Amino acid sequence: MSFKRMAVGILLFVFLYGVNTAFLFAQNSPQEAPGQLFEKANDLYRTAKYDEASDAYEQIARLGFVNGNLYYNLGNSYFKKGEIGKAILNYERARQFMPYDSDLKANLAHAGSLVNTNALQHSANRVLRWFDSLTQGFSINGVTVFLSLLFVCFFVLLICQIFIPVVRKYTMVMASCIVIFLLAGAFSLYRKIDYLNKGAVVIVKETQVRFEPSENATAYFTLPQGSRVEVIDVSVHWYKIKRPDYKVGWVDKTAIELIRQ
Amino acid sequence: MKNNYVRKTVIILFCGFLLCPGVSFAKDIAFEAHLDREKVSLGQGLQFELTFDNTQDMPPLALPEIEGLQVRYLGPSTRMSIVNGKVSSSITHIYSLLPLKAGNYKVGPFTFEHNGDTYHAGEINFEVIKGAVSSGSASRESAQVSPEDISERVFLVTNVKNNTVYLNEAIAFTIKLYVNRLAVRDIQYPEFSHDGFSVSPFEKPKQYTEVVGGINYDVIEFSVPLFAMRQGELRLGPVSLKANLLVRKEQRQRLPSGFDEFFGSNMLDDFFGSYQNYPLDLKSADIPIIVRALPEEHKPQNFTGAVGNFSMDASVGPQEVKVGDPVTVKITVSGEGNLNTVTMPHLGASKGFKTYEPQVKQEGANKVFEQVMIPLEEAIQEIPAIDLSFFDPAAGKYMTITRGPFPIKVEKPDKDEKIAIISNQQQNKLVLGDEPLGRDIVYIKVSPGRFFTKGRFLFHNYFFLWMHLLPPLFFLAIFLFDKRRRKLQNNPQYARWLYAPKKAREYLLKARQYCSSNDSKMFYDTVFQTLQEYLGDKFHLPSQGITISVIDEVLKSRGMDESVLLMIQGLFRECDAARYAPLALGKDAMLHTLKQLEEVIMYLQKNKF
Numbered sequence: 078m079s080f081k082r083m084a085v086g087i088l089l090f091v092f093l094y095g096v097n098t099a100f101l102f103a104q105n106s107p108q109e110a111p112g113q114l115f116e117k118a119n120d121l122y123r124t125a126k127y128d129e130a131s132d133a134y135e136q137i138a139r140l141g142f143v144n145g146n147l148y149y150n151l152g153n154s155y156f157k158k159g160e161i162g163k164a165i166l167n168y169e170r171a172r173q174f175m176p177y178d179s180d181l182k183a184n185l186a187h188a189g190s191l192v193n194t195n196a197l198q199h200s201a202n203r204v205l206r207w208f209d210s211l212t213q214g215f216s217i218n219g220v221t222v223f224l225s226l227l228f229v230c231f232f233v234l235l236i237c238q239i240f241i242p243v244v245r246k247y248t249m250v251m252a253s254c255i256v257i258f259l260l261a262g263a264f265s266l267y268r269k270i271d272y273l274n275k276g277a278v279v280i281v282k283e284t285q286v287r288f289e290p291s292e293n294a295t296a297y298f299t300l301p302q303g304s305r306v307e308v309i310d311v312s313v314h315w316y317k318i319k320r321p322d323y324k325v326g327w328v329d330k331t332a333i334e335l336i337r338q
Numbered sequence: 339m340k341n342n343y344v345r346k347t348v349i350i351l352f353c354g355f356l357l358c359p360g361v362s363f364a365k366d367i368a369f370e371a372h373l374d375r376e377k378v379s380l381g382q383g384l385q386f387e388l389t390f391d392n393t394q395d396m397p398p399l400a401l402p403e404i405e406g407l408q409v410r411y412l413g414p415s416t417r418m419s420i421v422n423g424k425v426s427s428s429i430t431h432i433y434s435l436l437p438l439k440a441g442n443y444k445v446g447p448f449t450f451e452h453n454g455d456t457y458h459a460g461e462i463n464f465e466v467i468k469g470a471v472s473s474g475s476a477s478r479e480s481a482q483v484s485p486e487d488i489s490e491r492v493f494l495v496t497n498v499k500n501n502t503v504y505l506n507e508a509i510a511f512t513i514k515l516y517v518n519r520l521a522v523r524d525i526q527y528p529e530f531s532h533d534g535f536s537v538s539p540f541e542k543p544k545q546y547t548e549v550v551g552g553i554n555y556d557v558i559e560f561s562v563p564l565f566a567m568r569q570g571e572l573r574l575g576p577v578s579l580k581a582n583l584l585v586r587k588e589q590r591q592r593l594p595s596g597f598d599e600f601f602g603s604n605m606l607d608d609f610f611g612s613y614q615n616y617p618l619d620l621k622s623a624d625i626p627i628i629v630r631a632l633p634e635e636h637k638p639q640n641f642t643g644a645v646g647n648f649s650m651d652a653s654v655g656p657q658e659v660k661v662g663d664p665v666t667v668k669i670t671v672s673g674e675g676n677l678n679t680v681t682m683p684h685l686g687a688s689k690g691f692k693t694y695e696p697q698v699k700q701e702g703a704n705k706v707f708e709q710v711m712i713p714l715e716e717a718i719q720e721i722p723a724i725d726l727s728f729f730d731p732a733a734g735k736y737m738t739i740t741r742g743p744f745p746i747k748v749e750k751p752d753k754d755e756k757i758a759i760i761s762n763q764q765q766n767k768l769v770l771g772d773e774p775l776g777r778d779i780v781y782i783k784v785s786p787g788r789f790f791t792k793g794r795f796l797f798h799n800y801f802f803l804w805m806h807l808l809p810p811l812f813f814l815a816i817f818l819f820d821k822r823r824r825k826l827q828n829n830p831q832y833a834r835w836l837y838a839p840k841k842a843r844e845y846l847l848k849a850r851q852y853c854s855s856n857d858s859k860m861f862y863d864t865v866f867q868t869l870q871e872y873l874g875d876k877f878h879l880p881s882q883g884i885t886i887s888v889i890d891e892v893l894k895s896r897g898m899d900e901s902v903l904l905m906i907q908g909l910f911r912e913c914d915a916a917r918y919a920p921l922a923l924g925k926d927a928m929l930h931t932l933k934q935l936e937e938v939i940m941y942l943q944k945n946k947f
Contacts, residue, residue, distance in 0.1 A: 115786035122782055141792045146783040153782045174790070180780035187779055221796040225806065232809035239820050270797070338792060 111142040115150075122150065127157040138338065145174030145216075149181055156184070161192050162280035162302030169305070169336050173273055177214040192303040205268070212265040217273065220266045224259060231255045272307070276336040277318065279304045284333070286326035290315035297326040306333060367393045369457035371446055373435075376464045381488065383585055383614060384435040384464065385412075386445065390457070391428045394418070398431040399450050407443055408436040410617060436585070436616040437466040438488045488583075491518040494528075494622040496577050502628045505569050506645040507731045508676040509535075509627070511562050513577050515620070516548070516555040521584035522618065528560055530577040531624070536678070537564040565645075565676045566629040575624035582615040632729050638738050640684040644728035646675010650683065652741040654721050661716055661751045667744075669707040669724060675731075677705045686722025686743070690715045713748045720745045831878040838875035842868055842939050846932070853928045861928050862916035865935055869909060876942055886910045896947040905934055 118133030131154035137147055148171035156164035168185040175181060212220050231252065238248040279300045287294035290312040300306065300320075306328075310317035315327045368391040378384055386409075390396040394416050401409050411433050418427040437443065446461035495514045503509055513528045527540050544559040566572060632645070651670045659665055671680050682696045688711065696709040711721065723742040730737050796802055826833045845868035852861035874881030877892055886907050893903055912931055916923055 111789050112786045119782060119784060137789075138792065142789040143792045144787050144789050146785065146787040147789070150782040153779055156779050180783075184779040187777060218796045225802075228806060229809050232813045235813050236816050239816060266797075 111137045111140060111147075114140075115147065118150065118154075122154055122157075125157070127154045130154045131158065143170075143174075143338075145171045145178065145181070147171075148174070149178070149184070152184065152188075156188055160280070161188050162278060162282070163334075164188050165192075165194070165303035165305075166278035166280055166334055166336065169276065169278055170338070173269075173336070174216050176216055189303060192301050194301060194303045194305070208261065208265050209268055211261060212269065217266070217269050220262060220269060224262045224266060227255055227259050227262065231259070273337050275307045275309065277306050277308050277316070277333040278336065279306070279328075279332055280334050281332045284328055286318065286320075286324075286328050288326060290317070290327040294327070298324060300328070300332075308333075308335065367391065367396075367455070367457065369448075369450065369459050371448055371459040371462055373445070373462045373464055378437065378464065378466055380437060380440050380466050380468055381585060382437075383616060384437075386433040386435050386462075387430050388433075388448070388459070389428055389430040392426065394427050394429045396429050396431075396452060399448065401433060401445070404443065404445065406437060406439045406441065407445075408438060408616065408618070410434045410436075434614075434616065436583070440466045440468045442466075488520070491520050492516065492522060492583070492618065492620065494577055494579055494620045496530075496575055496622045496625060498574065498625055498627065501626065502630065503566060504630050504632055504645060504729065504731045505567070506565050506632075506643060506676050506679045508646060508674070509564050509566070511564055511574060513560040513562075513579070513622070515558040515560075515579060515581075516550065517558075518553055518555050522581050523584055523615070524580075524582040525558065526580045528577045528579040530575045532564065532574060534566060534568050534570075534572040534629070535564045535574065536567050537562060565678070566627065569629045569631045572627045572629055573624045574627050575622060577622045577624075579620045581618045581620070583618045585614055585616050633734075633736075636736055638725075638727035638736050640725050640738075641727040641729070641736060642679075642681045644675070644680040644726070645731060646673055646677070646679070646728060647730050647732060647737075648673035648675060648680065648726065648728050648739070650724070650726045650739045650741055652683075652724050652744070654742075654744040654746060657745070658747045658749070659713060660749045661713055664710045664712050665721065665746060667707075667709040667711060667721055667724070669709070669726075669741075670704055671707075671726060672704045674703075675728070677703070680705050680726075680728070682707050682709065683724045683726040685709065685724055688722060690718050713746070716748050716750055718746065718748045834875035834878055838872050839939070839943055841875065842872045845871065846936065846939075849932055849935070853925065853932055856925055856928075858916055858923050858928060862913045862923075862931070865909065865931055866913035866917065868935060869906070869913070869938075872939060872942070873906075877947070893947070898947060899941070902938060902941050906938055909934055909938065 114133060114137045118130050118137070121127075121130035121133055131151060134147055134151040134154060137143075138151070148167045152164045152167035152171060155161075155167060165185065165188050168181060168188065171178070171181050172185070212223075215223065234244070234248060234251055234255065238245040244251075279302050282302050284300050285296040286298050286300055288297050289295075298320075304320075306318040306320055308316045309319050309325070312327070314330050316330055316333060317325065318328050318333065319325045370389050370391075372387045372389065374385040374387075386401075388399055398411055398414065401411075403409075411431070413432060415430045415432060416427070417430070418425070420426075435445075442463065442465050444461055444463050446459060448457075448459040450457045450459075493516050495516060497512045497514070498509055500509070513530075515522075515525065539562075541561045541563070544561075546557055546559070548555050548557045564574075648671050651672075653668050655666055655668070656663075657665075667685070669683055671677070671683070677700060682698070685693075690713060692712040692714055694710045696707045699706045699708075720743040723740050725738055725740050727736060727738045729735070826836070845864055849861055849864040849868065852858075852864055870881045870884045873879070873884050873889065877896075879888070879892065889906055889910070890903070893906070909931065912927075
């Protein structure tokens with residue numbers, strides 16, 4: 078087999094891979110009635126009927142259709158209703174889809190500043206913060222595709238070094254770089270998924286975090302609405318939560334809501 | 339067992355005994371002073387010892403200052419001995435004494451209090467003579483210091499040019515170290531009290547010889563520029579200078595006479611370095627300085643405090659500029675005096691110019707000022723005159739030097755060019771940081787965008803995940819293919835072996851065709867060629883050279899089945915007969931040959947040789 082034929086083969090493979098990925102994306106996006114509901118909810122919002130608007134947006138989510146815009150608008154509706162905790166919760170949900178969106182960033186910062194929770198939204202660990210910042214502007218799917226492409230690039234590089242002597246010279250360096258990016262990206266993706274699964278936001282005005290899952294237990298600290306926490310254990314009516322500064326305690330299940338629906 | 343117990347007890351008691359001797363013998367402490375000699379030549383050192391018996395816990399005693407005697411503490415020496423089970427210990431504090439002039443000296447008596455106890459030791463007298471001490475040998479005497487006071491042979495002299503100075507007037511303060519025939523080492527920079535004076539760092543010391551009163555001295559001269567900062571009667575000094583005096587050590591223990599004669603005491607002294615450093619702390623008297631204020635009479639308006647005798651040069655460049663371009667005025671002030679007091683000379687009316695803070699550099703006895711001026715109008719024709727006013731302390735009056743004005747030519751700026759000189763204050767006004775801005779959330783998204791299934795992300799998709807097996811598999815396939823390709827390129831034997839069945843199949847097909855068309859000649863030619871090529875490729879032999887004899891030889895040695903060997907030989911014979919004898923072999927014979935050939939190839943394919 079000549080080099081040309083090999084190159085054609087590689088290109089064909091990359092093309093097929095791209096088509097398949099695009100197909101999978103398309104599969105993940107059922108485009109049905111939610112569009113109309115969304116328009117209706119927007120109309121309600123425009124007429125300042127925020128309760129009805131939030132119900133309409135919630136209805137779309139209940140149907141199983143979600144995206145960044147939906148959660149963003151839902152967050153806005155709650156904000157207008159004065160429920161800052163729920164607004165932050167939905168902005169956080171929107172962040173899983175469009176973390177790069179500047180409007181979302183602005184609204185999240187503004188809502189956070191009103192309830193003074195911005196200081197405790199990132200991990201206290203510097204290294205973890207650095208890892209989080211690596212993929213801050215990427216959604217979970219974005220990081221997944223990025224890692225997938227890096228994975229393909231790694232093997233394309235290995236294939237190229239068989240046929241192109243110049244590439245062979247730099248294979249070790251380039252392969253090392255790709256592996257480092259792959260590992261860092263994988264860890265970052267893990268953190269994102271972990272946050273998605275365990276992340277929660279305080280939706281009541283203020284809640285006491287206690288040493289034990291009991292109403293009579295000693296209060297450890299107080300969380301204002303909109304505070305981000307990580308759920309690490311569940312009791313019947315209680316969540317065991319961890320604050321970004323690693324303080325752990327038990328909180329009533331009704332006081333917080335998980336980011337993942 | 340009992341012996342062990344006794345031994346342990348003795349050891350513990352002994353250790354305890356060693357650890358706390360001060361406690362055990364506090365009451366029996368004896369104190370005595372001792373000097374190694376009673377008579378010594380000037381320039382020789384003495385060793386003085388204060389010994390405390392029956393203790394090792396005694397701090398060193400600070401000896402009182404004795405005029406003409408320099409004292410240095412060398413350190414403690416402890417001793418412990420056990421004689422007939424009786425333990426005795428002592429500590430000796432050792433001091434070195436260096437007489438600086440001849441005469442009789444008295445050290446002590448000593449009274450020392452420690453831990454509530456008082457100790458006494460008597461006085462010790464010794465004599466320092468200018469000549470050599472009689473017990474010393476002739477050679478040693480010559481190496482010792484000659485008979486004069488040390489203070490006459492090493493001393494400090496301080497000097498200022500003028501004892502009455504003006505405020506801020508530069509004063510050259512010189513400190514000279516005179517040394518006559520003495521080895522003075524490790525000379526440090528002098529230290530002196532200078533309250534009311536501003537002192538610059540020492541200049542590089544000068545070294546020369548000078549004859550004073552008929553005696554030749556080596557001189558080290560330290561100069562330090564300074565100026566008075568307040569008026570009144572100030573005192574400069576006293577000056578203190580630290581150095582080490584190298585003195586020959588007195589041999590305390592004499593070697594046996596024979597030994598001394600054999601090696602020679604000088605040789606041993608020189609070899610083992612019998613010189614000793616004695617620290618010298620030379621002092622000089624302080625100098626009174628009367629500082630006067632600058633006169634108020636005739637003080638120029640632009641006088642800023644410069645004191646000295648200065649000259650000034652000034653230059654301007656470039657002399658032809660456009661409006662907005664910078665012009666640099668370079669002013670160099672040089673001369674004698676206190677350059678620290680010289681500030682930027684006064685520039686006349688600078689209306690029509692934008693000026694910046696001047697840059698100041700001091701290079702030796704010159705002080706350079708660079709003033710950037712930007713003409714803002716075309717009408718400007720000159721850089722105004724520059725005045726430097728200073729007080730000349732030698733003349734006792736104020737002086738003013740003027741340079742300029744300097745003519746310059748200012749042209750219009752280029753057509754579209756605007757003067758872009760904006761002050762910081764103006765820039766600050768443009769910053770909108772202070773503007774009160776409202777705060778609220780950003781409006782909703784109008785477009786719904788693409789919806790996704792709730793809770794489903796790309797990493798949940800198994801098809802997507804399984805697809806990641808493709809790149810490694812693809813790579814593996816290409817890798818193996820490349821490996822095979824390389825092997826075929828580099829190993830012709832393998833290549834021939836590998837392609838032998840394929841070629842054989844092609845030939846068999848041809849042979850079958852010839853058989854069908856009943857072309858016996860071509861058929862046997864093809865069969866012969868098939869056998870030659872196949873066997874040649876299979877056993878890596880030249881195909882053309884394969885004959886019955888070669889086959890016999892090669893295949894037999896590889897352990898081939900006899901019947902197959904016979905079959906191959908038969909095939910070769912049949913081919914030869916058909917090709918070279920004009921026998922018309924029928925189709926059946928050809929089919930039989932073809933079958934045999936296929937069997938042979940099949941056999942060789944199945945078995946490895």
